[in-house]
Amino acid sequence: MQRLKLAVAGLLAGMLAACASGPRVYTDVDPAADFGQFQTFAFIESAGKDTEARYQTLSGQRIEDAISSALEARGYRVDIRNPDILINFHLKTEEKTRTAPPVYVGGYYGYRSGMYVGWPGYVEPGYVDTYTEGTLTVDMVNRVTRQMVWEGTAVARVTSAVREAPNETVRSAVASIFAKYPFVAGSNVAVPLAQ
Numbered sequence: 001m002q003r004l005k006l007a008v009a010g011l012l013a014g015m016l017a018a019c020a021s022g023p024r025v026y027t028d029v030d031p032a033a034d035f036g037q038f039q040t041f042a043f044i045e046s047a048g049k050d051t052e053a054r055y056q057t058l059s060g061q062r063i064e065d066a067i068s069s070a071l072e073a074r075g076y077r078v079d080i081r082n083p084d085i086l087i088n089f090h091l092k093t094e095e096k097t098r099t100a101p102p103v104y105v106g107g108y109y110g111y112r113s114g115m116y117v118g119w120p121g122y123v124e125p126g127y128v129d130t131y132t133e134g135t136l137t138v139d140m141v142n143r144v145t146r147q148m149v150w151e152g153t154a155v156a157r158v159t160s161a162v163r164e165a166p167n168e169t170v171r172s173a174v175a176s177i178f179a180k181y182p183f184v185a186g187s188n189v190a191v192p193l194a195q
Helices: 002-020 058-073 160-164 166-178
Strands: 024-029 040-043 085-100 103-105 122-124 127-142 147-157
Touching: 024 166, 040 058, 058 085, 058 166, 127 166, 147 166, 160 166
Parallel strands: 040 085
Antiparallel strands: 024 147, 085 127, 103 122, 127 147
8 A cells, every 4th residue: 555655656746747847849850951051040921920910929029039049049140031941930729638537446455364354445536637738839941942941849738827927938938949959050960959
């Protein structure tokens, strides 16, 4: 019984640590792309804009600023007339539900069966967890070939703390994505990623 309690406590601690470590980040790269030819960037016209009203949202402006900072830190320069790469980004939220059925933990009959009455066990209640999940995707496109060369995606829960600190949340999400981007401007050699 003590082992079961320790195992459950360990599992819960691991889940909390995973949640606290930041968003889950996924990346994809075109292995044929020559990143050495990229030194300048610009955002596509519709990036971060409301699709119907065609204006830039506050979230869109925050994301654009954070992406610009991340790229400039890697030596890229903004060039709105003739950029080497075009940047697009998508932000979406989705309501999610996670459930777990009740778990029956069997009884214990002691070491002398028949002499003692067995402990009947218990049921761990199941749960239903409803939450909002946010996804931010950043696309890098070769302007000349119109071919996507790199994509990074961050996925995380949208909590009240996230909603109350939008600037920090956006900077953190973009930093998490670009922590997995292995190139600097004008170089085709991937630099080691920070662990």
